[in-house]
Amino acid sequence: MDSNRINELLKKYWSCEASLEEEAELREIFKAGNVPDELKETAPLFQYFEENKKKSLNDMSFEGRVMEKIHSPAKRGHISKLVYNSMRIAAGLVVVLAATWFIRNEIRSSNPPEVVDTYDDPKVAFEETKKALMMISKSFGTAEEHAKKINLFNEAQEEIQKKKETKL
């Protein structure tokens, strides 16, 4: 290899003016190993690049693992999302139901629906009861009066019927 060409390429390489093709050419030259002695110091650098290029992901099971992950997660993801979401809704419902149940209990115990004693003094209570009974008996009295009136009609009707029978 023409050492002028190598020097020219190297100069471009160090100043970062070499094209990709020129850099590839340079690598090929160093790979072939026929470089002039004065450039021997640069050779390990290019050798280093070449060796690093060969480095690969040295794991036979790697592809399999990736393919497996690609296959499964989407489906499992959907189902677990569904379960997760419905669990969230269910948990929300449980909280609301529990809260309403407790509040209802609380309200019930704070104002009980049964009759409450109205009077503490027995005398007053007696008077009140008497009043109530009197009211009822009064109503009964008036009802009796009305019934008497109705009776009057009945008696009159019966007498008329009797008279009619005797005439006939």
Place this chain on the structure above:
Amino acid sequence: MDPSGRLVIDFNGMNLESFQSRVMPAKNKLFRFALRFLGNEEEAKDVVQEVLIRVWKGREQMNEVQNWEAWCMRITKNLSLDRIKAMARKQTHPIEEGYSVHQGTLSPHESTELHESMNRISQFIAALPEKQRQVIHLRDIEGYSYNEICEILELDMNQVKVNLFRARNAVREKLTKINAYGL
């Protein structure tokens, strides 16, 4: 292939088989790039796995991406940086594994010497600032064009060139020093 020789993939019609045969082969490039950041093979593998799963999940939108490989590299970069941040881990150290130097013509002495200098270069590159390290990796190992590097690293052309220039010259300087003084 498009005119630039890049592989063009119809992501709309993508099925598992074409994913495996066309996208999967990019895994090594992604792995090397992630490894450059993380310095740990297991972490790098995890990142590559996540990138590939993202490509599969987003395959319907992928046709709008101009250069899907650069897109993958960018995601790899972002995920790797996230991972570094998350683990609050300082820059991990170079891949110290040995390099197999198969050159039958070299004497044992020469081969050891070469092996040693390659380990040194690995250290030089690992010691570079992060951007420079990324740029030199993308250009000199993966052979990306400047435009693609801009796209991957989300930098402008000028920044890419400046970083590459600094990276190459820092390594060159150290190489010359070794050879001159045997340091």
